[in-house]
Amino acid sequence: MNKAITDGLVLMPLPFSAGLSQWSREDGTPGSAPYAGQPNAALVPADQDFAGCLELQKLDVTQKLRYMGETPIEPGLYRQVTVRIKAVSGNLPSVRIAGWAGRANGTNVVVPSTAPAVALTSYGEVVTLRAIIGSGNRTGVDLVWGTEPVFGHFGIDLTGANGGVVRIDDIVIEDVTDVFHRNMLDTVDVRDYGAVGDGVTNDTAAFLATDAAANGRTVLVSAGSYYLASNVTLNANVRFEGTVVMPAAARLACTRNFNLDTYTAAFGTELEGFRRGLQVLFYFSDHVTFDLSGRKVDLTGPIDVAALCGLTSFTERRVLTNGQLTALTGTAWNTDTVTSVATYTTSNPTQLTAVANVANVPVGARITGTGVGREVYVAAKNVGAGTLTLSQPLWGAAGTRTFTFSRYKYLLDFSGFAQLNRFEITDLELNCGGKASGLMLAQVGLTFRVADCVINAPKDRGITSIGSGCQGLIVDQCQFLSNEQAVPAQDRTTIALNANANDCKIRDNRIVRFATFAILGGTGNMLIGNHFFQGDDQPAGIRQAGLVMTQTNNRTLFSGNYVDNCFLEWSNEHDPSPDFSNELSFGGLTITGNIFMASGVAPSFRWLVVTPRGPGHFINGLSVTGNTFRCINGSIDRVEKVDTTQASLDFSRFRNVVFSANTFNAVNQLTISPVTIEHAQVTPATTWVVDGAAFLPFEGWARNVQAITAEGSITTVSNVVRYDMPYxxxxxxASKGQVNLKWPADVKGKVQVTLRCDTPV
Structure with missing residues (x-):
């Protein structure tokens, strides 16, 4: 930058030959005394060293020489005054460059006005003096004037003994701001440190040298294509005008600009910038978050995160946030399907052996076939042994049979990690567009977190776990938007999420028209504040399960949710020996404070369905309290049932089953236990039959009488009051849902009888 060129600023003083009336013997201000006509000043038209010059005899203690023209001064600009002088005769003086600083109104600004003096030591020797004047206190600036002056009068002072004669060449004033560019603009260019930028020459050393020299300034990668053959870490701020090219395994760590904007600029496209930034996220500790800068990244195929970063295990917290990933149309998203014969034994419940064509079965493939429960995946394979490790056991597939393996494709696929802990995805939209699925988790891991995200139109699955990488899974305040919203509920196939391990926290999510919201194969789960609805516009529509729990004793809290046109299914379909055999049976489930709603469904619809896959099971620990059940555009028979397709329940072993304080609208039969039944016996009898079968959960047995309270007197046929108690x-x-009250005599009257379907203790 040189404003004498760019802005046309006039800096150079007139030559002495233009007349000494432009040169002052005072400060150079208007009205100050000029040298014109002075006996001690004369123009010399020709000098062997200077051509035209001024000859001046020193007569004053400080003999001043100032140009009376105003030299512009601006903040951030730097002026250099150059003077060439020689002694001719008489006493030898000292000389210094000097100036006078002025405001716009012409008043003086008190600033340093003289540079160091230089003594003239011989006659005829040309001495050159230079001084730089500017606003900033920078190394090399002789007169620091700050920002207040707007012009200056410049020249020299002669000091020392009087009487000497000197000759002075025309004074030069020039703009030298460019000397300070490197510090003023706060950048260091990689080209200044040897970078070539031809896309072929290895510029790694130049980048590292530039970063080392930055010292608080910004590294500028100026225009060009820079090949970096190995890892480069830039500790300074960096700005990319050019781009870089690196091998797939090499990493560029921009530690002060770790965001998608920087990496997009560095690698030329948002996709490659995203890949490179995500890669680096796993490799330095200065940042735990990769910010997508609110940008949309178009993906042409799945991102295999483990392969991208070259790791199979990572246990430190990392966060991917703030943007959108979108699947572009292409064959890379096509599902890979393999059919193979394999053998399954219940003694080795999470393995298939003797797998034909095992090499072609991909890890992460979903397994389907007879006796296979929902959401069972290939967690690992051993080609040499011909075996596949399964995410869950198979409930009814013992023997050798044919299985189908379907490998869905995911925007972000973490299945290559043998272990991944504490990875988080926040404020991100996974825009699958019906082309891809959303997230596949690692084989093993803790507390994967997805928060404040939108999983939009997944082709097959929203979030998939193929192992225990879902241990402690956290899914908070997300939206899951199905790609099958116009499809009748019974024909949908997409599932929002599944988990195999324990302790999932699924809270405050909104899930729209999937086949199923969640299939949970672990225990210790908390589902709080979610709204999932799976209805359609079909008359007497068929509904699918919204939540499937596949462990019998699941220790799960289901509270404050809005269950809309779907139901909760409680199954043991991931049990390799589904018949009851002295293990913990169905229990540990709390359903409280939820809203259950259905519209336009068949009367056979139920909101809570228990589906035992083998006989002998019972319920030990179920609390359904404080919920609202409402049906509109029709009514249903009741809210719960046992799906007896495979087996029923053993009602004789029910324990700690509570259905209370619920509200029922357009439900023909209330479900209550303990239930208090008012029985009025009009005809005197020794046996009163109290029927509670219709009220008891799952149409179970009347196993316990908690209380019998007479309402009014109990009397004989002659209206004699009796004070006996029945047993x-x-x-x-026939359904074992009745209780007989046995009196010692024929009596009549009214009693309140509290029945239970269980043994409470």
């Missing part, structure tokens, strides 16, 4: 016979009638 109760439970599990009466």
């Amino acid at each position: 109760a016979q439970v599990e009466q009638g």
Whole structure:
């Protein structure tokens, strides 16, 4: 930058030959005394060293020489005054460059006005003096004037003994701001340190040298294509005008500009910038978050994160945030399908052996076939042994049979990690567009977190776990938007998420028209504040499960959710020996404070379905309290049932089953236990039959009588009051849902009888 060129600023003083009336013997201000007509000043038209010059005899203590023209001064600009002088005769003086600083109104600004003096030591020797004047206190600036002056009068002072005669060449004033560019603009260019930028020459050393020299300034990667053959870490701020090219395994770590904007500029496209930034996220500790800068990144195929970063295990917290990933149309998203014969034994419940064509079965493939529960995946394979490791056991597939393996494709695929802990994805939209699935988790891991995200139109799955990488999974405040919203509910196939391990926290999510919201194969889960709806516009529509729990004793809290046109299914379909055999049976489930709604469904619809895959199971620990059940555009028979397709429940072993304080609208039969039944006996009898079968959960047995309270007097046929108490016979009638009250005589009256379907202790 040189404003004498760019802005036309006039800096150079007039030559002495233009007249000494332009040169002052005072400060150079208007009205100050000029040298014109002075006996001690004369123009010399020709000098062997200077051509035209001024000859001046020193008569004053400080003999001043100032140009009376105003030299512009601006903040950030730097002026250099150059003077060439020689002694001719008489006493030898000292000389210094000097100036006077002025404001716009012409008043003086008190600033340093003289540079160091130089003594003239011989006659005829040309001495050159230079001084730089500018606003900033920088190395090399002789007169620091700050920002207040707007012009200056420049020249020299002669000091020392009087009487000497000197000759002075025309004074030069020039703009030298470019001397300070490197510091003023706060950048260091990689080309200044040897970078070539031809896309072929290895510029790694030049980048590292530039970064080392930055010292607080910004590294500028100026225009060009720079080949970096190995890892480069830039500790300074960096700005890319050019781009870089690196081998796939080499990493560029921009530690002060770790965001997608920087990496897009560095690598030329948002996709490659995203890949490179995600790669580096796993390799330095200065940053735990890779910010997509609110940008949309178009993906042409799945991102295999483990392969991208070259790791199989990572246990430190990392966060990917703030942007959108979008699947572009292409064959890379096509599902890979393999059919193979394999053998399954219940003694080795998570392995298939003797797998034909095992090499072609991809890890992460979903397994389907007879006796295979929902959401069972290939977690690992051993080609040499011909085996596949399964994410869950198979409930009814013992023997040798044919299985189908379907490998869905995901925007972000973490399945290459043998272990991945504490990875988080926040404020990100996974825009699958019906072309791809969303996320596949690592084989093993802790507390993978997805928060404040949108998983939009996944082709097959939103979030998939193929192993225990879902241990402690956290899914908070996300939206799952199905790609099958116009499809009848019974024909949908997409699933929002599944988990195999324990302790999932799934909270405050909104899930729209999937086949199923969640299939949970672990225990210790908390589902709080979610709204999932799976309805359609079909008359008497068929509904699918919204939440499937595949462990019998699942220790799960389901609270404050809005369950809309779908149901909760409780199954043991991931049990290799599904018949009850002294293990913990169905229990540990709390359903409280939820809203259950359905519209336009068949009367057979139910909101809670228990599906035992083998006989002998029972319920030990179920609390359904404080919920609202409402049906519109029709009514349903009741809210719960046992799916007896494979087996029923053993009602004789129910324990700690509570259905209470619920609200029922357009539900023909209420479900209550303990239930208090008012029985009015009009005809005197010794046996009163109290029928609670319709009220008891799952149409279970009347196993316990908690209380019998007479309402009014109990009387004989002659209206004689009796004060006897009856005893109760439970599990009466064909359905065992009745209780017999046995009196010592024929009596009539009214009682309140509290029945339970279980043994409470």
